[in-house]
Amino acid sequence: MVALPPRERSQLRCCGASGCRSAGAGPLLAALRAAAAAGVAGEPSAIAALTTAEPGSGLEVRSVGCLRLCGQGPLVAWDGPEGTRLFGGLPPEGAAALVAQARGLAPIPLQAEPALAGHRLDLEQPFFRLQRPLVLEGCGIVDPERIEEAIAHGGYAQLRRVLQELSPEQVREQVRRSGLRGRGGGGYPTGLKWDTVALQPPGRRYVVCNADEGDPGAFMDRSVLEGDPHRLLEGMAIAAYAVGADHGYVYVRAEYPLAIERLRLALQQARHQGLLGQGIAGSSFNLELEVRVGAGAYVCGEETALLHSIQGQRGTPRSRPPYPAQAGLWGAPTLINNVETLAAVPVILRQGGDWYAAIGSDKSRGTKVFSLSGAIRHTGLVEVPMGTSLRTVVEIMGGGDPDGGAVKAVQTGGPSGGCIPAALLDTPVDFESLLALGSMMGSGGMVVIGQGTAMPEVARHFMAFSVNESCGKCVPCRAGTVQLLALLDRCVERRATAADLEALEALCAMVKATSLCGLGQAAPNPVLSTLRHFRQEYGAVPGAGP
Amino acid sequence: MIRRHGGQSHGLIEVLHQVQELDGFLSKPALLQVARGLRLPLSRVYGVASFYHLFRLQPPAEHRCAVCLGTACFVRGAGRLAVGLRRRLGLDLDQTSGDGRWALERVSCLGACGQAPVLVLDGVLFTAPPADQPQELDSWLTALGLPAAVALPAAVGLPAAVGTP
Ligand SMILES: Cc1cc2nc3c(=O)[nH]c(=O)nc-3n(C[C@H](O)[C@H](O)[C@H](O)COP(=O)(O)O)c2cc1C
Ligand code: SF4
Ligand code: FES
Ligand code: FES
Numbered sequence: 001m002v003a004l005p006p007r008e009r010s011q012l013r014c015c016g017a018s019g020c021r022s023a024g025a026g027p028l029l030a031a032l033r034a035a036a037a038a039g040v041a042g043e044p045s046a047i048a049a050l051t052t053a054e055p056g057s058g059l060e061v062r063s064v065g066c067l068r069l070c071g072q073g074p075l076v077a078w079d080g081p082e083g084t085r086l087f088g089g090l091p092p093e094g095a096a097a098l099v100a101q102a103r104g105l106a107p108i109p110l111q112a113e114p115a116l117a118g119h120r121l122d123l124e125q126p127f128f129r130l131q132r133p134l135v136l137e138g139c140g141i142v143d144p145e146r147i148e149e150a151i152a153h154g155g156y157a158q159l160r161r162v163l164q165e166l167s168p169e170q171v172r173e174q175v176r177r178s179g180l181r182g183r184g185g186g187g188y189p190t191g192l193k194w195d196t197v198a199l200q201p202p203g204r205r206y207v208v209c210n211a212d213e214g215d216p217g218a219f220m221d222r223s224v225l226e227g228d229p230h231r232l233l234e235g236m237a238i239a240a241y242a243v244g245a246d247h248g249y250v251y252v253r254a255e256y257p258l259a260i261e262r263l264r265l266a267l268q269q270a271r272h273q274g275l276l277g278q279g280i281a282g283s284s285f286n287l288e289l290e291v292r293v294g295a296g297a298y299v300c301g302e303e304t305a306l307l308h309s310i311q312g313q314r315g316t317p318r319s320r321p322p323y324p325a326q327a328g329l330w331g332a333p334t335l336i337n338n339v340e341t342l343a344a345v346p347v348i349l350r351q352g353g354d355w356y357a358a359i360g361s362d363k364s365r366g367t368k369v370f371s372l373s374g375a376i377r378h379t380g381l382v383e384v385p386m387g388t389s390l391r392t393v394v395e396i397m398g399g400g401d402p403d404g405g406a407v408k409a410v411q412t413g414g415p416s417g418g419c420i421p422a423a424l425l426d427t428p429v430d431f432e433s434l435l436a437l438g439s440m441m442g443s444g445g446m447v448v449i450g451q452g453t454a455m456p457e458v459a460r461h462f463m464a465f466s467v468n469e470s471c472g473k474c475v476p477c478r479a480g481t482v483q484l485l486a487l488l489d490r491c492v493e494r495r496a497t498a499a500d501l502e503a504l505e506a507l508c509a510m511v512k513a514t515s516l517c518g519l520g521q522a523a524p525n526p527v528l529s530t531l532r533h534f535r536q537e538y539g540a541v542p543g544a545g546p
Numbered sequence: 547m548i549r550r551h552g553g554q555s556h557g558l559i560e561v562l563h564q565v566q567e568l569d570g571f572l573s574k575p576a577l578l579q580v581a582r583g584l585r586l587p588l589s590r591v592y593g594v595a596s597f598y599h600l601f602r603l604q605p606p607a608e609h610r611c612a613v614c615l616g617t618a619c620f621v622r623g624a625g626r627l628a629v630g631l632r633r634r635l636g637l638d639l640d641q642t643s644g645d646g647r648w649a650l651e652r653v654s655c656l657g658a659c660g661q662a663p664v665l666v667l668d669g670v671l672f673t674a675p676p677a678d679q680p681q682e683l684d685s686w687l688t689a690l691g692l693p694a695a696v697a698l699p700a701a702v703g704l705p706a707a708v709g710t711p
Contacts, residue, residue, distance in 0.1 A: 022658035022671050071660030216616030216654040254563070254600055255653070295559055295598030312558035314597040373618035373659035380660065411617060447617045461620050465654065
């Protein structure tokens with residue numbers, strides 16, 4: 001993952017993903033390249049080193065995807081004879097010192113270099129050590145803008161093999177055996193979904209990747225798109241082959257400009273290499289993929305709304321059945337999977353479904369990527385086996401509260417999920433355990449809440465989000481969420497009476513039961529889960545009267 | 547531009563994105579032209595343009611300030627930051643001032659959760675303000691070049707929408 005085996009020729013990997021960009025990775029990368037080029041001034045390749053990372057230009061400085069510890073960004077990894085060393089928060093002024101060290105030309109030892117003091121990050125800490133990268137195998141290692149690097153790292157090898165050696169049914173069998181479940185939130189068995197699409201009556205089929213990632217505080221899918229887009233394309237092509245689709249779309253939210261840019265470039269490169277388009281890799285399999293950009297509507301992450309949006313319509317959900325697997329884009333059977341789901345496919349085929357199924361817990365197999373943020377020391381991206389406890393993720397890996405205080409709760413599942421109190425941190429992270437606590441796995445955003453935050457405020461925060469994002473198609477969600485917000489205002493201001501709390505619970509139940517789509521059905525979850533675990537903060541005792 | 551999308555109605559959202567990129571917003575005449583080009587009723591084009599948050603039907607303000615109200619920013623004090631901005635600009639969230647000088651917008655996660663809370667001022671990202679120290683926050687906002695608090699905070703009111711005591 002982040003650490004590579006020792007290598008004779010040093011290289012620098014600078015994170016160029018958006019988390020680090022927002023912390024100044026752009027100027028740092030430029031400074032590292034300038035320093036690397038300056039040292040070899042006079043050599044003909046010096047200029048090349050400024051613009052690309054051509055080998056032979058002295059020290060190679062590469063731009064890679066997320067190196068995981070985003071909160072300490074910008075991150076740079078130096079891979080050399082002693083293995084990998086990681087640096088965080090280096091200002092551009094420190095670039096020359098790092099380059100000199102990496103070249104072995106520095107007058108002083110690394111430990112004594114003042115420009116680097118305080119920037120060294122420990123790769124042996126649990127945050128890195130306990131990760132199990134499968135989906136993120138190549139993220140942080142390959143340059144996402146160069147397909148050659150993805151291919152050298154094993155990219156598209158499974159697609160080629162599948163096209164030569166396996167029938168679509170054999171591919172689906174491996175996915176069924178893997179026990180993979182959808183990573184977009186619902187946890188629907190992926191193999192079953194693929195079978196449903198494949199076994200529809202003959203005719204056109206589509207494959208769609210849901211890269212709308214709308215849960216605030218979730219950045220797993222973005223990291224895959226920005227850090228290793230070819231892995232997604234390979235997974236998508238394998239999925240298309242397995243269900244018999246020859247056309248597909250990746251629907252990305254407009255708020256991810258860098259992801260869109262890199263995805264478009266990746267598509268172009270894959271076409272150029274004959275890995276997409278007509279007669280892929282010498283086979284008779286054809287696949288055209290297009291990028292579709294959202295326009296800022298959270299509800300478009302819901303699958304039927306997303307299909308409407310791809311068709312150029314308002315992104316309102318419709319009732320199911322029929323499911324998209326039966327009647328999706330323009331009425332044709334359509335496979336919709338999340339980014340992480342599809343990105344897990346190449347490794348499943350490489351290692352076999354059984355191998356994958358041996359990782360994780362009983363009903364939740366494999367690994368899951370989480371984005372950690374909020375009141376936590378280590379903000380960033382972790383990939384761990386399913387069933388790892390919340391405590392391991394939040395306290396051991398994430399380092400707990402940044403000021404040394406106690407964690408109060410962990411929010412999972414975004415606006416559809418809930419808050420898990422610190423007392424239950426030993427819960428394993430899998431689909432069923434989180435549901436049992438009134439939360440949800442969701443897409444994988446984990447936001448840690450510190451002692452200073454009042455839970456009714458958290459509930460109100462999510463309700464305000466749902467009010468703003470309700471598409472307005474059905475009354476329980478459109479009007480119900482507004483009423484819930486008004487009641488939550490009273491709770492936050494500690495004006496809520498017992499009658500208010502009763503009304504709150506009744507309204508939650510109504511909105512949950514009668515809303516048309518998942519947005520409305522799940523909108524009460526943050527309220528219900530905070531009521532369940534933090535009732536004392538709501539200020540009134542039920543039955544006590546106003 | 548419309549031809550590039552094959553003149554097909556399912557390219558509508560892509561076309562609207564490109565029109566907005568060129569003109570800064572979606573004007574009435576532009577929507578009419580898109581409707582004609584794609585052979586769609588104006589009501590359908592307008593219906594789509596008004597559905598999505600990112601499409602603007604009004605000309606953009608001279609200065610735009612977007613505050614992130616994503617969850618990571620929220621738990622690190624984005625609510626207080628938003629109140630500060632509303633006070634300074636005399637605007638509510640998702641509002642543009644009458645003279646067209648300022649717009650205050652909300653966004654949900656800018657992908658900089660590690661630096662939370664964050665805001666974007668005229669396209670530039672600013673991170674980690676001292677959100678729990680009112681006075682320091684005030685000077686931080688002044689340093690960004692935001693106007694001093696307007697005289698009429700009561701007219702705007704500070705309703706609960708952003709989750710701040
Ligand atoms: C309101 C709402 C928002 C959703 N947002 C997303 C999203 O951003 N990304 C995603 O993959 N799935 C999202 N989903 C789930 C999708 O509807 C769908 O189940 C998923 O894309 C299927 O892929 P999977 O089986 O690989 O998880 C959302 C669902 C609802 C109800
Ligand atoms: S539940 Fe809400 S978001 Fe879903 S269709 Fe109804 S109004 Fe729209
Ligand atoms: S974005 Fe750079 S480490 Fe995650
Ligand atoms: S929540 Fe504000 S940047 Fe992610």
